Amino acid sequence: MYRTSGLHHLTAIASDPQQNLDFYAGTLGLRFVKKTVNFDDPGTYHLYYGDATGRPGSILTFFPWPNASRGRVGVGQVAETQLAIPRNALAFWIERLTALRVAFEGPLRRFDGETVLTFTDHDGMPLALVATDAAALQPGYDGGAGVPEALSIRGMHAVTLWVHALPETAAVLTGTLGLRELARHEGVVRYAVDDAAPGTLVDVRELPTGPAGTSGAGTVHHVAFRAADDATEFGIRAQVAAVGLPITEQIDRTYFRSMYFREPGEVLFELATDAPGFSVDESEETLGDRLLLPPQHEHRRASLERTLMPLRRPGAV
Secondary structure: OOOOOOEEEEEEEEOOHHHHHHHHHHHOOOEEEEEEEEOOEEEEEEEEEEOOOOOOOOEEEEEEOOOOOEOEOOEOEEEEEEEEEEHHHHHHHHHHHHHOOOOEEEEEEOOOOOEEEEEEOOOOOEEEEEEEOHHHHOOOOOOOOOOOHHHOOOOEEEEEEEEOOHHHHHHHHHHHOOOEEEEEEOOEEEEEOOOOOOOOEEEEEEOOOOOEOEOOEOOEEEEEEEEOOHHHHHHHHHHHHHOOOOEOOOEEOOOOEEEEEEOOOOOEEEEEEOOOOOOOOOOHHHOOOOEOOOHHHHHHHHHHHHHOOOOOOOOOO
């Protein structure tokens, strides 16, 4: 059986691109990894944030449409994006969110060994900081936004899916992607890659009568799972097709190669290869410094640079 090695990235919809940059690179202190465009709508940015190198599992990406209406988080979506922090960083983040007037709830206890702060971004997207001992083993990042490397976010911890019926979604996670059921807590079932490290976890809540989510600012568009290489990706693709789920052909996204399918609960899943990574078109030292365009849109650079809103990197907060 071919298996995913964990979460690769998550892509959400935002409104104002400058506010998005200020929140994720400023307030949360993530590295601005890539400034490019939506390949299917090149007049719109596609902004990437992550750790110092943009490793798989650390990446949050956004399609910021300045006039986007607010979506509604609901069934058939990723309902919460959980970010990993070391346990000793919890007090720092309580103080930081308070000082920056980001309303939060917590600290809360969830699964064994987890302490959680929940809040939303400026578009209402639900987020959580999850403090564990294991997060300290992941690399950090100090980008000068007032978040020391030792206390920084260490990429994704988990995603929470809301679905109408658990068994069908569980069958895809375990039988098709190769995760295993790990634990249950207050109505949430957790699935994990074998080592159950941060960035390998998927939580699922069954809401049989819950309202369906609506797409818009503050909602997640899709979640991507890691495929170590092309062979693994095509192997998982065959497993998806074997259970009757339509899946796309492989699509070159410059920084990874992708395939897309909807699991039975209607959440959009992506398979994404680890390679080639975000240094394929600029060095690690200069990630996010300039607008990068895919080859098919390079001839439009002058007009796109006139169309796209100028962005200002946040300074020290």
